[in-house]
Amino acid sequence: MSLPAIPPAPRPVEAAFRPLDEGWLQWVAENRLRNCTPESMLATMVQAGMDPAECQQVLEAMETDPVFLAARKFQQLQVKLESVMANQQKLLELDPAYGQVEKRGQMSVDEFLQRHVIGSRPVVLTDVARDWPALQRWSPQYLRERFGHLDVVVQAERSADPNFEVNKLDHQRNILLSDFVDRVLAGGATNDYYLTANNEMLSQPGFAPLLDDIGTLPAFCDPSQLAQRASFWFGPAGTVTPLHHDTLMLCHTQIVGRKRWRFISPLQTPLLYNHFDVYSPVDLDRPDLSRHPRFAQATVLDVVVEPGETVFLPLGWWHQVSALDVSLSFSFSNIAVPNQYSFDNPRITNW
Known part of the structure; x- marks a missing residue:
């Protein structure tokens, strides 16, 4: 009996080129607008994996x-x-003191408005909270004893998410304030959990006594608007x-602990890769100049x-804030000048 014929070996199939689809066409346009060379x-x-001839043609x-x-x-209009x-910005930096954030007390309302509100310059005011009961009362222990039975909304599980601030709603967790105090005091230094302004706890009746611990407000504020x-x-x-910018002006008073504030002028927004909302992907602690030259x-x-x-944050100034200690802070935006502004923020998520 004859053996069955051995079929011929299959011919090698040439590797197929990756298709040059609409996503790559957009990539080509975007990178030429960034002035990348056609050769690169x-x-x-x-x-x-794309066909060299087809790429050259595109x-x-x-x-x-x-x-x-x-x-x-x-693009020419944008560059202008x-x-x-x-x-x-170059003109502003002609001021020899530009590189320092001034700390001042006993500033007149006129000087504050002209130099820092209209003049758009951050400042640290040293005497805003001089008569605030909060400075003597507030502590983590005070929060536990007075308000520990109340629920708060905190951000949690932030460390595993590089975009934790953009995704802050995904990190909201309900917790008893007493439990959160214990976690803060026992957990050491971490960015994993934080009770931030987004909790809106001061709108709850149970936390109203905290507002009673705020004393005299600066003359440039409207006290009737404090609670809101x-x-x-x-x-x-x-x-x-x-790193981000707010859409209004505000004051931020440090009650317990220290915070490090870093500011960048809104005139330097083009240097901060602001592709989405009010956020910059630049981390001032670890700037990646290969990605953000x-x-x-x-x-x-x-x-x-x-x-x-008290920090005064002028309109549109970029800032990154780091807590150096266990920290309790109080911020307020009831400044008695127009303080509602509109920003046309980008919503680009694929750059």
Whole structure:
């Protein structure tokens, strides 16, 4: 009996090229608008498994694409605005004291409004809380004894999420204040949990006595609006509020512990890669200049705020805040000048 014929070996199949889809076409346009060279882009695309000939054709066609040329026109307008901002920042930095955040007491209302509100310059006020009962009463133990039976909303499990502030609603947890106090006191330095302004606990009747511990407000504030425009902060050493800007002006008084505040002028927004809402991906503790090279041009102001001192945050200033100790803080935005502003924030999530 004859053996069955051995089938011929299959011919090797050439590896298929990765398709150059709409996502890659957008990538090409975006990176040309960033002024990446066609040569470097071709190398990246070929390394990703695409047909070199097709990539070369797409790169050449992009230079005459009418949609891309329209984008180039708008890019010129954006670059002009960025240059205006950069030049205004240069003028501000001619001030020899620009690099320092001033600490001041006994400032007149007129000087405060002209220099810091209208002049848009951060300052630490040393005498705002001089008669506040909170400075003598507030402590973690006081919170436990007086309010420990009440529920609060905290942020938790932050350490595992690099975007914990953007995703803050996902980290909300209900907990008895007494249990949270115990966790803070026993847990050491950490950024894993924090009771922040988003808890809105001061709107609860049970926490109203905390507002009674706030004494005389600065003359530039409207006391009748305090209850609606105040926030409470409590957490361990090590908590970090990442780099972002607020959409109004506020004061932030340190009651217990110290916080480190770092500021960057809103005129330097183009250096901070603000692609989503009011957040920057730059971490001032560990800036990644390979991903964010323009940040190297930014000027960072740095100050440690002690108990009893009040930071004034001007409109639009970028800031990153780190707790150096177990910290209790009180912030308020009832400033008696227009303090509602509109920002057209980007919503780009894929850069």
